[in-house]
Amino acid sequence: MKKSNEPKAAVRTSPRKQVPAKPLTKKPSRRKPKPQAQRSADTRNRLIDAAIACLARVGYSATTVTLVAEEAEVSRGAMTHQYPAKNDLMLAVVEAVYERDGEHYRRTVAEKSPMRWIQDLPATMWDVISQPSGIAVIEIMLASRSDRELADKLRSVQRNIDMTAHQWIVERLESAGLRDRPDGEAVHRLFVAAIRGLSLEGLFRRDRAGVEKSVAVLSEILGILYPATAVRSSSQS
Amino acid sequence: MKKSNEPKAAVRTSPRKQVPAKPLTKKPSRRKPKPQAQRSADTRNRLIDAAIACLARVGYSATTVTLVAEEAEVSRGAMTHQYPAKNDLMLAVVEAVYERDGEHYRRTVAEKSPMRWIQDLPATMWDVISQPSGIAVIEIMLASRSDRELADKLRSVQRNIDMTAHQWIVERLESAGLRDRPDGEAVHRLFVAAIRGLSLEGLFRRDRAGVEKSVAVLSEILGILYPATAVRSSSQS
DNA sequence: TAACAAACAGACTGTACGTTCTGTTTTATT
DNA sequence: AATAAAACAGAACGTACAGTCTGTTTGTTA
Numbered sequence: 035m036k037k038s039n040e041p042k043a044a045v046r047t048s049p050r051k052q053v054p055a056k057p058l059t060k061k062p063s064r065r066k067p068k069p070q071a072q073r074s075a076d077t078r079n080r081l082i083d084a085a086i087a088c089l090a091r092v093g094y095s096a097t098t099v100t101l102v103a104e105e106a107e108v109s110r111g112a113m114t115h116q117y118p119a120k121n122d123l124m125l126a127v128v129e130a131v132y133e134r135d136g137e138h139y140r141r142t143v144a145e146k147s148p149m150r151w152i153q154d155l156p157a158t159m160w161d162v163i164s165q166p167s168g169i170a171v172i173e174i175m176l177a178s179r180s181d182r183e184l185a186d187k188l189r190s191v192q193r194n195i196d197m198t199a200h201q202w203i204v205e206r207l208e209s210a211g212l213r214d215r216p217d218g219e220a221v222h223r224l225f226v227a228a229i230r231g232l233s234l235e236g237l238f239r240r241d242r243a244g245v246e247k248s249v250a251v252l253s254e255i256l257g258i259l260y261p262a263t264a265v266r267s268s269s270q271s
Numbered sequence: 272m273k274k275s276n277e278p279k280a281a282v283r284t285s286p287r288k289q290v291p292a293k294p295l296t297k298k299p300s301r302r303k304p305k306p307q308a309q310r311s312a313d314t315r316n317r318l319i320d321a322a323i324a325c326l327a328r329v330g331y332s333a334t335t336v337t338l339v340a341e342e343a344e345v346s347r348g349a350m351t352h353q354y355p356a357k358n359d360l361m362l363a364v365v366e367a368v369y370e371r372d373g374e375h376y377r378r379t380v381a382e383k384s385p386m387r388w389i390q391d392l393p394a395t396m397w398d399v400i401s402q403p404s405g406i407a408v409i410e411i412m413l414a415s416r417s418d419r420e421l422a423d424k425l426r427s428v429q430r431n432i433d434m435t436a437h438q439w440i441v442e443r444l445e446s447a448g449l450r451d452r453p454d455g456e457a458v459h460r461l462f463v464a465a466i467r468g469l470s471l472e473g474l475f476r477r478d479r480a481g482v483e484k485s486v487a488v489l490s491e492i493l494g495i496l497y498p499a500t501a502v503r504s505s506s507q508s
Numbered sequence: 509t510a511a512c513a514a515a516c517a518g519a520c521t522g523t524a525c526g527t528t529c530t531g532t533t534t535t536a537t538t
Numbered sequence: 539a540a541t542a543a544a545a546c547a548g549a550a551c552g553t554a555c556a557g558t559c560t561g562t563t564t565g566t567t568a
Contacts (some may be wrong), residue, residue: 069566098554118557
């Protein structure tokens with residue numbers, strides 16, 4: 035862990051150590067005129083990752099800016115430079131997570147056949163949503179009720195996601211020679227909700243096996259609602 | 272001695288020490304001596320209701336003790352007398368909610384035939400879980416990750432609920448001449464999770480109709496998983 | 509190179525929060 | 539009645555938080 039056990043007095047014994055002739059602990063022997071764009075992006079990513087970790091571990095109300103800064107091993111100053119207010123960081127988290135999740139989905143689309151992909155959808159959703167980043171988004175969603183700015187932003191992002199996500203699924207279904215149910219959107223929403231609920235429950239219950247069983251049930255249900263996607267079915271009356 | 276601050280004493284115009292022969296600020300007329308057990312229970316209930324309302328409306332981190340006291344129209348002093356710490360109140364909320372919810376379920380069991388009850392289960396679950404009290408419990412669940420005492424208490428209560436709840440369902444199924452599926456527990460958990468997820472989503476999306484559609488899908492799924500419970504559609508189409 | 513701007517570091521501050529404390533009113537007990 | 543205890547009221551307190559500020563280092567540009 036990390037010690038934050040420093041006396042508040044000026045411990046500035048003689049800290050004038052700049053321009054080290056030798057880079058000590060950093061990249062060895064390689065001079066690095068790191069562009070500031072890179073530096074910015076680095077600390078931003080560190081902060082976002084740390085925020086996600088904290089949100090998933092201790093929840094929103096216990097995720098203080100100081101805690102995030104420590105987790106990210108970033109100074110308070112650097113943090114406020116990149117994200118002046120806590121909200122700015124939370125907003126960045128939401129955007130980053132949705133970006134990454136979209137990438138994740140896109141990858142699974144690319145590497146699987148349409149039929150296969152649909153079959154695996156519940157498991158894929160579970161992979162994405164039950165991760166810390168998924169929990170973090172839930173936390174921010176809930177906390178956004180006391181913050182209009184955050185709520186508005188979240189809503190717009192969410193709307194985008196929902197539309198494109200269901201659009202994808204419809205396309206995939208058609209690629210597999212299927213058509214969506216008339217209540218396809220409700221089904222989709224139900225599945226997302228179920229996965230969310232399960233990941234919530236997994237938060238403070240160690241029963242991972244039980245939760246995965248429920249995901250399996252969800253897969254089975256998918257197979258029933260969209261019969262042709264079931265694992266074994268080529269002929270039937 | 273501590274009378275140093277009366278900067279804005281508009282109410283307390285002059286001295287104290289009066290034993291007014293006429294009760295001026297007293298409640299209108301008939302003031303029967305309320306037993307203190309009743310008084311205690313009243314303010315406790317007011318506080319619990321207010322806490323539920325606040326949790327559901329603004330979330331845990333924005334639910335301050337002051338806000339709850341105002342919502343309950345109870346003085347800070349009375350509040351701390353009943354619940355010395357914030358945690359005490361949160362614990363009380365959890366217990367009260369589970370008590371009330373159990374009562375709700377029991378009532379629906381009593382007034383419906385077994386078959387009917389099973390059919391309506393998703394809707395009943397939605398009724399219970401999507402209420403403010405259901406949201407409040409979710410909020411406390413999430414916040415409990417940064418508070419061991421709360422987490423432990425919650426876990427034990429939850430464990431009780433889960434066992435008795437599934438037990439009930441199995442009994443109901445048998446009353447209807449059905450047997451549970453081997454993965455019945457996973458199904459049950461999945462349904463609870465789905466309802467929770469849906470109610471979460473309903474929090475910051477006004478689309479109540481859409482959510483109810485998803486609940487309907489859930490009912491349909493229940494009918495498929497437990498065929499005999501499906502609504503008999505003798506002559507429809 | 510110099511001058512500037514961006515990135516960083518960390519102390520400082522106002523405030524809002526949960527808790528504690530002192531004092532008052534209401535009910536119970538004798 | 540007197541006395542004690544419970545319920546209530548609200549000020550006072552310490553603290554931890556988010557936001558701000560001043561100063562330093564590092565990269566960019568003229």
